[in-house]
Amino acid sequence: xxxxxxxxxxxxxxxxxxxxxxxxxxxxxxxxxxxxxxxxxxxxxxxxxxxxxxxxxxxxxxxxxxxxxxxxxxxxxxxxxxxxxxxxxxxxxxxxxxxxxxxxxxxxxxxxxxxxxxxxxxxxxxxxxxxxxxxxxxxxxxxxxxxxxxxxxxxxxxxxxxxxxxxxxxxxxxxxxxxxxxxxxxxxxxxxxxxxxxxxxxxxxxxxxxxxxxxxxxxxxx
Amino acid sequence: xxxxxxxxxxxxxxxxxxxxxxxxxxxxxxxxxxxxxxxxxxxxxxxxxxxxxxxxxxxxxxxxxxxxxxxxxxxxxxxxxxxxxxxxxxxxxxxxxxxxxxxxxxxxxxxxxxxxxxxxxxxxxxxxxxxxxxxxxxxxxxxxxxxxxxxxxxxxxxxxxxxxxxxxxxxxxxxxxxxxxxxxxxxxxxxxxxxxxxxxxxxxxxxxxxxxxxxxxxxxxx
Numbered sequence: 001x002x003x004x005x006x007x008x009x010x011x012x013x014x015x016x017x018x019x020x021x022x023x024x025x026x027x028x029x030x031x032x033x034x035x036x037x038x039x040x041x042x043x044x045x046x047x048x049x050x051x052x053x054x055x056x057x058x059x060x061x062x063x064x065x066x067x068x069x070x071x072x073x074x075x076x077x078x079x080x081x082x083x084x085x086x087x088x089x090x091x092x093x094x095x096x097x098x099x100x101x102x103x104x105x106x107x108x109x110x111x112x113x114x115x116x117x118x119x120x121x122x123x124x125x126x127x128x129x130x131x132x133x134x135x136x137x138x139x140x141x142x143x144x145x146x147x148x149x150x151x152x153x154x155x156x157x158x159x160x161x162x163x164x165x166x167x168x169x170x171x172x173x174x175x176x177x178x179x180x181x182x183x184x185x186x187x188x189x190x191x192x193x194x195x196x197x198x199x200x201x202x203x204x205x206x207x208x209x210x211x212x213x214x215x216x217x218x219x220x221x222x
Numbered sequence: 223x224x225x226x227x228x229x230x231x232x233x234x235x236x237x238x239x240x241x242x243x244x245x246x247x248x249x250x251x252x253x254x255x256x257x258x259x260x261x262x263x264x265x266x267x268x269x270x271x272x273x274x275x276x277x278x279x280x281x282x283x284x285x286x287x288x289x290x291x292x293x294x295x296x297x298x299x300x301x302x303x304x305x306x307x308x309x310x311x312x313x314x315x316x317x318x319x320x321x322x323x324x325x326x327x328x329x330x331x332x333x334x335x336x337x338x339x340x341x342x343x344x345x346x347x348x349x350x351x352x353x354x355x356x357x358x359x360x361x362x363x364x365x366x367x368x369x370x371x372x373x374x375x376x377x378x379x380x381x382x383x384x385x386x387x388x389x390x391x392x393x394x395x396x397x398x399x400x401x402x403x404x405x406x407x408x409x410x411x412x413x414x415x416x417x418x419x420x421x422x423x424x425x426x427x428x429x430x431x432x433x434x435x436x437x438x439x440x441x442x443x444x
Contacts, residue, residue, distance in 0.1 A: 011314040017297050018240065018313060075239050077300050078310055079357035081347045084300045091240060092233040124346050125303045127429070128421040131436035135301035199350040207349070214353035 017088050018074075021046060025053040032061045039174065044069065044114050046087045048097035054108055055101075062174045064112025065098050068140045068211050070153050081123040081136040082209045085114065102166055103159045110170035111150060115143040119206035142211045145197055149212055151187055151219040152195075186222040195220060239310050240296075243268060247275040254283045261396065266291065266336050268309045270319035276330055277323075284396045286334025287320050290362045290433050292375050303345045303358040304431045307336065324388055325381045332392035333372060337365040341428040364433045367419055371434055373409055373441040374417075408444040417442060 010016075015023055032040055042054055042063045054063040072089035083089070101109045116139025126134040142149055150167055154160050172179060195217035201208045232238075237245055254262055264276055264285045276285040294311035305311070323331045338361025348356040364371055372389055376382050394401060417439035423430045 011295075011318075014313055014315040016295060016313045017300070073233075073238060078239070078306045079303075079360060080355070081301075081303065081358070082355050088300055091236055091238045093236040096233075120349055125431075127342055127431055128436060130418070130421050133302070133304050133421065133431050133435060136303070138301060196352070199352045199355065209347075209349055209355050213355060214350060 017086075018090065021087055022049045025049060028053060028061070029057065032057050036060055041112075041174070044087060044112050045098065046090050047094045051097045051101045051109075055106070059108075062108045062110065062170075063101070064110055064114075064171070065102060066112055066114040066140070067142050067146060067150050067153060068114075069098055070095070070102065070150075070157075081125075082211070082213070083140065084123075084136055084138055085116065085140045086138040099157050099159070102154070103157070103162065105162045105165055107165065107170040107173055109166070110174065111146075111167050113142060113146055114139075115141055115146065117141040117143065117203075117206075117208045119208055120200075123209065140211050141208050144201065144210060145212060145217060147185055148187060148195070148217045148219040148221060152212075152217045155218055187219045188222050190217060190220045239308070240312065243309055244271045247271060250275060250283070251279065254279050258282055263334075263396070266309060266334050267320065268312050269316045273319045273323045273331075277328070281330075284330045284332065284392075285323070286332055286336075286393070287324060288334055288336040288362070289364050289368060289372050289375060290336075291320055292317070292324065292372075292379075303347075304433070304435070305362065306345075306358055306360055307338065307362045308360040321379050321381070324376070325379070325384065327384045327387055329387065329392040329395055331388070332396070333368075333389050335364060335368055337361075337363055337368065339363040339365065339425075339428075339430045341430055342422075345431065362433050363430050366423060366432060367434060367439060369407055370409060370417070370439045370441040370443060374434075374439045377440055409441045410444050412439060412442045 028042060036058060038060060040061050042050055042061065044066050045051060045063045046069050050063065054061055068085065069089055072083055073092050073095050074089055077083045077089055118137040118139050122137040125136055128134065147167060151160065151163055154163055193216070197210055197212045197215055197217060199209065199213045201210055250264060258280060260282060262283050264272055264283065266288050267273060267285045268291050272285065276283055290307065291311055294305055295314050295317050296311055299305045299311055340359040340361050344359040347358055350356065369389060373382065373385055376385055415438070419432055419434045419437055419439060421431065421435045423432055
């Protein structure tokens with residue numbers, strides 16, 4: 001009954017996966033201003049409204065953005081289960097707002113990987129002989145290529161110079177975790193045509209399709 | 223190059239699968255008012271804006287609505303390929319506007335089946351060993367249960383009395399095609415628990431998952 005009542009309420013208020021993040025911002029604002037010393041990260045922002053809210057709130061509020069949300073829009077999602085994640089990618093204006101926030105170099109914005117290695121069979125709707133088909137798991141897998149992917153994406157929209165801040169410095173600063181000596185990653189440009197991401201990664205009894213499958217990365221870890 | 227330019231333009235104007243129908247209404251209005259004797263059907267409307275536009279335009283413009291768009295919202299789509307169709311289901315407010323248009327009994331609104339029996343393997347993302355995964359086909363299959371399904375859906379939101387107008391009379395009237403003698407369908411209420419839609423329909427070398435799989439229909443054809 002509780003579930004049904006929640007669903008009815010959501011319908012009455014027109015809440016959906018498209019605008020839930022926006023509805024959440026009222027609560028975020030209330031919490032952030034009531035507890036000014038509480039560090040809060042809006043994880044995996046996907047909307048222009050979230051970017052605006054984070055910018056307008058005090059220094060205790062930051063925001064993580066995934067690699068895949070810097071690339072995907074809603075058009076690439078419903079027919080492609082490997083692009084289905086929560087929160088779902090939104091409209092071009094939202095992706096543009098995320099890119100702009102990252103490009104600004106504002107330390108409130110940093111990378112959140114949100115990487116979910118669902119095996120291929122969990123990304124396939126499972127048909128039931130006599131019942132409803134079971135849908136696909138939500139999540140995009142980026143971990144195995146994350147830093148080269150972010151470098152490639154940032155370069156595609158003119159942001160390669162803010163790579164270190166976005167991937168490392170901004171988040172460390174917000175959490176108050178200094179970098180340890182010797183912990184670093186060096187990237188180099190890949191040879192033309194040498195950065196192709198595999199279509200399928202075989203692990204221990206499972207197969208995973210990574211984000212960017214079949215596409216070229218411009219960078220690799222040394 | 224043309225495709226890329228189109229995509230860039232769409233991004234600049236923030237056009238997506240969510241708002242493309244709304245953007246189309248400007249063109250519909252122009253065509254409908256320029257050619258007042260041309261009968262135009264806005265097929266498979268999914269938005270409140272489309273309903274408003276059809277209501278505001280002269281008698282030469284009508285609108286078809288599918289069975290599944292009277293039930294689905296966007297929340298049920300990205301994780302469930304068997305709910306993926308074009309145009310994609312939108313927000314609760316849009317579904318409510320479609321229901322309201324149907325309930326009004328306004329003869330401008332009638333059923334458009336939009337039934338697409340894609341086999342299960344076309345509804346499964348196909349993984350490529352070295353390339354991008356191929357996405358799922360767009361389409362929902364309702365044909366085999368269409369009239370009982372529409373009766374069941376209409377009854378769920380208080381519209382059983384407009385069944386004949388929505389399914390048959392309104393469309394015939396708009397197209398100017400009178401009913402032929404003896405062409406009729408009679409429905410009866412199913413016995414409690416006897417209307418379950420199969421999870422899978424096996425045809426000639428193909429398997430199809432129908433809409434409403436595993437759920438109960440309230441009506442059946444006599």
